[in-house]
Amino acid sequence: MEQAIPSRTALSVALRRAAHQLHDSPVVFADPIAVAILGATYAEELGRTPLRLDRPFSIGLRAFLVARSRYAEDNLRRAVASGVDQYVLLGAGLDTFAYRNPYAKLRVFEVDHPATQQWKRELLQRNGIAIPDSLTYAPVDFERQSLSTQLRTAGFNYGAPAFFAWLGVVPYLTLEAFRATLGFISAQPAGSGLTLDYGQPRDALPIIERLAHDSLASRVERAGEPFRLFFTPPEIAAELSRFHSLEDLGAAEINARYFSERSDQLAIRGTAGRLLSAWL
């Protein structure tokens, strides 16, 4: 990411989550703040966000983005039920969980690139969304700063388990930054958990899907946030060897879990993106 510029991909995924609230029924991911956080600033862009049912790639991407947020919060519920009371959003973007947190004891830490976090805070203020006492911001550039130090400054409790959501971030990192962050998560106490999404390398995809991959890759590159890191399922399983109960969902499993019995065409297309959860 460029140093002083907020993440354009964070806006792009937030626009799709907001469009989901407005145009898909029933919603897979209910987010009553998704539209409000964009406010008047992005209302016009929200109106232009692709919804066309004859554009399968666009629908499939929207489906993947709402499924991953839903999956993270489904796993968070499980973590909270087993006693976890810290939630860390790594690369939080315009995620709104912290502003609708239903768990009385859950403390939330939003970690993000400083420029993106500053932009989000301005948007929240402009749109009258209150910052709850349970939320702490921790600005971190994963490529340049220590997550551990910044979370310590933010008051993160290292003695207690935590649940981590790392959504839409892994493909933008170097392998070194990915491993440093994962190393930090792996060192957390038993009972901690993680949800992330990742993309498979281009040459692991069926030929027909490589065009969609190239199109998305060139869009994020133009946004100044090029894809840098992909994994096959065995490769990411090897990175997560210290975790147990690994669940790695492909398109068919995600569609069966979240998009069956719909009368519209909202569903994941293609096999590139995967959702993963793992526990310590």
Ligand SMILES: C[S@@+](CC[C@H](N)C(=O)[O-])C[C@H]1O[C@@H](n2cnc3c(N)ncnc32)[C@H](O)[C@@H]1O
């Ligand atoms: C595609 S957005 C996803 C945002 C959010 N997780 C969501 O699902 O809406 C990518 C996020 O990763 C963050 N990010 C990318 N590279 C980063 C880095 N080196 N350090 C910190 N954050 C980074 C961006 O600031 C942005 O918030």
